[in-house]
Amino acid sequence: MKLAEIYEIMNEPRKALDLVYQVIDARKRRNKDPSQDSNPTTSNPSTSLFAEKNVKSTSSRPTNQNRLTQAQLKELEAEKEKDALRSYNRVKEIWDGMIKERETREKELETGIQAAKSLMEHQRANGAAAEGPVEREWMLEAEKLVDTFRETRNLFTAARHNPFRGMFPKRRMRKTKDISDLEADEDRMASRLQLDIQIERSSQKFSRTDRVDVFRGISFKEWLHMILQYCFILTKRNQYELADEVLRHMLLSNAYMTSEFQVSLRLAIISCAIETRHYPVVVEQCRKLISSNQFNNELYRLLLASLSSGLRPTDSFITSTLQKFFFREMKLSDVAVKDPELLKWNVALKRWAPINPSTLSSGGRKNWDKDRDKDKDNDKDGADDLGEEDSDVGGGGTAENDTVSSNDRPILPTKDNPLTVAIYGQMCIAAKSYQSAIFYLLHAYDYCPEDPMISLSLAIASIGRAMQRQSDNRHYLIAQGMAFLSKYRTLRSVDPARLSEVEYNFGRIFQQLGLHSHAVNHYERVLQLSGNQEKENQTQTAIGDRKSFAKEAAYNLSLIYVLTGAIPLAESLYRRWLSL
Numbered sequence: 001m002k003l004a005e006i007y008e009i010m011n012e013p014r015k016a017l018d019l020v021y022q023v024i025d026a027r028k029r030r031n032k033d034p035s036q037d038s039n040p041t042t043s044n045p046s047t048s049l050f051a052e053k054n055v056k057s058t059s060s061r062p063t064n065q066n067r068l069t070q071a072q073l074k075e076l077e078a079e080k081e082k083d084a085l086r087s088y089n090r091v092k093e094i095w096d097g098m099i100k101e102r103e104t105r106e107k108e109l110e111t112g113i114q115a116a117k118s119l120m121e122h123q124r125a126n127g128a129a130a131e132g133p134v135e136r137e138w139m140l141e142a143e144k145l146v147d148t149f150r151e152t153r154n155l156f157t158a159a160r161h162n163p164f165r166g167m168f169p170k171r172r173m174r175k176t177k178d179i180s181d182l183e184a185d186e187d188r189m190a191s192r193l194q195l196d197i198q199i200e201r202s203s204q205k206f207s208r209t210d211r212v213d214v215f216r217g218i219s220f221k222e223w224l225h226m227i228l229q230y231c232f233i234l235t236k237r238n239q240y241e242l243a244d245e246v247l248r249h250m251l252l253s254n255a256y257m258t259s260e261f262q263v264s265l266r267l268a269i270i271s272c273a274i275e276t277r278h279y280p281v282v283v284e285q286c287r288k289l290i291s292s293n294q295f296n297n298e299l300y301r302l303l304l305a306s307l308s309s310g311l312r313p314t315d316s317f318i319t320s321t322l323q324k325f326f327f328r329e330m331k332l333s334d335v336a337v338k339d340p341e342l343l344k345w346n347v348a349l350k351r352w353a354p355i356n357p358s359t360l361s362s363g364g365r366k367n368w369d370k371d372r373d374k375d376k377d378n379d380k381d382g383a384d385d386l387g388e389e390d391s392d393v394g395g396g397g398t399a400e401n402d403t404v405s406s407n408d409r410p411i412l413p414t415k416d417n418p419l420t421v422a423i424y425g426q427m428c429i430a431a432k433s434y435q436s437a438i439f440y441l442l443h444a445y446d447y448c449p450e451d452p453m454i455s456l457s458l459a460i461a462s463i464g465r466a467m468q469r470q471s472d473n474r475h476y477l478i479a480q481g482m483a484f485l486s487k488y489r490t491l492r493s494v495d496p497a498r499l500s501e502v503e504y505n506f507g508r509i510f511q512q513l514g515l516h517s518h519a520v521n522h523y524e525r526v527l528q529l530s531g532n533q534e535k536e537n538q539t540q541t542a543i544g545d546r547k548s549f550a551k552e553a554a555y556n557l558s559l560i561y562v563l564t565g566a567i568p569l570a571e572s573l574y575r576r577w578l579s580l
Contacts, residue, residue, distance in 0.1 A: 001019075001020070001023060001185070001186070001189070003019055004016040004017075004019040004020050004023070004189065005189075007019065008189075009158060010158055016189075017190060020186055020189050020190045021190065023186060024186050024187075024190070027186075077216075080148070080216060081216040081217050084145060084148060084216040084217065084218060085216070085217045085218065087141045087144055087145050088145060088217075088218050088222070088226065090137075090141050091138060091141050091142055091145070091226060094134055094137060094138050095138065095229075097134045098132075098134045098135045098138045101132040101134045101135060102132075102135065105132065135233070138233075139230070139233065142226060142229070142230040143230070145223075145226060146226075146227055146230055146246060148216075149215070149223060149227070149253075150246070150249055152215070154254075155215065155253050155254055155255055156249075156252055156253055156254065157254055215255065220255045220256070220261075223255075224250070224256065224261065224264065224265075227246065227247075227250060228264070228268050230243075230246070231243035231246055231247055231268060231272060232268075232271070232272070234246075235272040235275050235276060236275075240272055240273075240275075240276040240278070243272050244269060244272060244273075244278075244281070247265055247268055247269045247272070248269070250265050251265050251266075259292065259293075262292070263289065263292075263293075266285045266288060266289055267289075269281065269285050270282050270285045270286065270302075270306060273285070274306055277312060279306075279307060279312055279313050279315075279316035280316055280319075282303075282306045282307065282316065283303070283307070283316050283317075283319065283322055286299065286302060286303040286306065287322070287325055289302070290303070290325075290329065291349075291351065292350070292351075293410070294351045294352060294410045295333065295336070295410050295411070295412070295413050295417075296410070297417070297419050300419055300420065300423060301419075304423065314430055317427065317430055318427055318430045318431045322427075323424070323427055323431075326420060326423060326424050326427065327424060329420055330420040330421055330424055332352070332353075332354070333413060333416075333417050333420055334416070335354065336352065336412045336413050337412075337413055337414060337415065337416055337417075340412050342354055342355060342356075343355070343412070345409055351410075352409070352410070352412065416447045417447070418443075418444040418447035418448040418451065418454065421440050421441075421443050421444040421447065422440075422441060422444040422451075422453070422454055422457065424440050425437045425438075425439075425440035425441035425444060425457060425461070426457055428440065428461075429457065429460060429461050429464065432464070434461045434462075434464040434465035434468065435465055437457070437461040437464075438458065438461045438462060438465060441454060441457050441458045441461055442458070445458060450491060451491075452487075452488045452491035452492045455484045455485070455487045455488035455491065456484070456485070456488045456505065458480075458481070458484040459481045459482070459484040459485040459488060459509065460481075460509075461481075462477045462478070462480045462481030462484065463477070463478065463481040463509055463512060463513065465477050466478045466481065467512065467513075478513070481509070482509075485505070485506065485509060488502070488505070489502050489506070499529060500526050500529045500530065500548050500549050500550075500553075501549060503522045503523075503525045503526045503529070503549075503553075504522070504523070504526050504549040504552060504553050506518075506522045507519045507520075507521075507522030507523040507525075507526065507553065507556065507557075508556065510522065511556060511560065516560050516563075516564065519556075519557075519560060520557065520560060523553040523554075523556060523557040523560075524557070526548070526549050526550065526553035527550060527553055527554060527557075527577070529548065530548040530549075530550035530553075533548060550577055551577055551578065554573045554576070554577035554578055555578060557573060558570040558573045558574065558578070561573070
């Protein structure tokens with residue numbers, strides 16, 4: 001029965017129910033044949049060659065002399081609570097002083113080169129950023145608190161869905177039971193397990209009213225705030241591995257099982273990974289956030305913002321696993337709009353899933369898949385494996401519509417979502433699979449024709465496809481790309497601050513086509529707009545303002561000058577725009 005109770009706690013009711021049935025059957029057989037309870041030594045002679053006697057074990061049960069009583073345990077917990085409160089209050093007191101100390105040290109570094117050199121030498125010697133005495137004290141106190149939280153077993157139980165109910169939860173007193181009471185307990189446990197299997201919701205076995213939101217005098221929100229600050233400082237001190245370990249451990253705590261806490265912790269992991277350029281971790285956590293918050297476009301934007309630019313972010317952006325994930329989400333969103341009756345709520349995954357995995361490739365998606373396969377055949381130089389589905393996601397698991405409250409489910413979309421289709425098209429562009437990119441971006445353009453980014457992406461995909469050797473209609477693709485680029489200029493020119501962006505993109509397209517004279521005109525226009533902005537003394541200088549695109553335009557223009565032999569013009573650009 002103890003093993004059955006353990007299985008029940010581990011959320012395995014079927015194994016627990018099998019054990020309970022075995023115990024009940026064994027008890028019934030023993031009651032029918034009482035002779036089995038007689039002395040077994042007389043009926044089973046020994047097969048040993050030596051004379052053996054039943055020797056009583058000389059080892060007695062361990063005494064409970066060193067075991068603390070309940071009162072002593074509560075007194076010890078009270079002392080630990082006082083220590084935790086003292087450390088937390090000290091952490092709060094010196095936080096502002098630590099921030100001021102950091103700001104002062106940063107200003108000192110800006111005043112002279114010698115201070116920067118000394119800091120670099122210190123970092124090479126110690127492997128961490130320079131710290132002051134206040135920060136050192138704050139980190140010591142915070143480390144004690146974090147270790148105290150992580151070492152508390154009641155906060156990390158095996159039954160993850162059970163809330164934290166305090167260090168000494170109230171339990172019903174048990175007394176010695178006779179055989180009839182044991183049989184009643186067995187029958188009661190069997191009926192309870194049968195009910196749990198039918199409902200299949202382990203969270204209903206425990207009362208939510210017993211939840212405790214305070215641990216050692218500090219609320220869980222305050223604990224989380226302090227832990228996040230501690231992990232951020234660890235990341236700044238080049239201790240990312242430790243910070244990531246702490247944050248991932250917090251994800252397993254019973255105190256932080258709600259969606260609000262889970263999202264906060266995963267965002268913290270993403271922030272630390274971006275700071276240290278661990279972009280695969282960013283993709284992993286963003287995927288989990290997207291999966292747990294279905295049909296939410298803000299999390300797609302979070303992924304794009306986290307992988308904004310650079311070679312390593314691009315490599316993470318076009319990984320095959322992320323491409324397959326986005327393709328599944330794109331098809332699922334399309335089925336939710338056109339054939340919502342083909343979806344069913346999956347209790348285990350807590351998200352909408354198709355009743356049958358083959359549903360996504362039938363009905364309204366058949367033409368999409370056929371056209372996509374045709375595009376892949378035509379696009380032989382594509383470097384990615386797009387659109388294949390993983391075997392770990394689909395219609396598997398437990399799907400129920402009646403036992404789950406509709407308040408826990410995300411609302412099914414009623415309109416086509418251009419964001420997922422546009423992102424997938426941009427993945428195809430980054431992987432140089434331009435034919436597939438044009439196909440999906442045209443779908444996004446049908447959903448949202450007034451978005452300038454979709455028009456710009458279509459222009460890039462069309463020009464990129466025209467530059468490939470497999471293309472058999474180059475002139476048509478170039479004309480199509482320039483048409484979408486003109487549409488992009490019309491939509492983007494509404495904002496005067498975006499004029500330099502428009503001119504830069506036109507210059508970049510002409511440079512790719514080899515029309516250097518047209519590219520020079522647009523790049524010079526960008527530099528002229530940036531010079532005018534600098535003369536007018538606006539909020540930001542032309543060189544520091546990323547909207548001006550002055551440095552990018554000057555660099556590309558210098559390449560054209562060097563290619564055409566105008567070395568003096570290139571040197572003047574270096575001195576004016578590309579020098580510190």
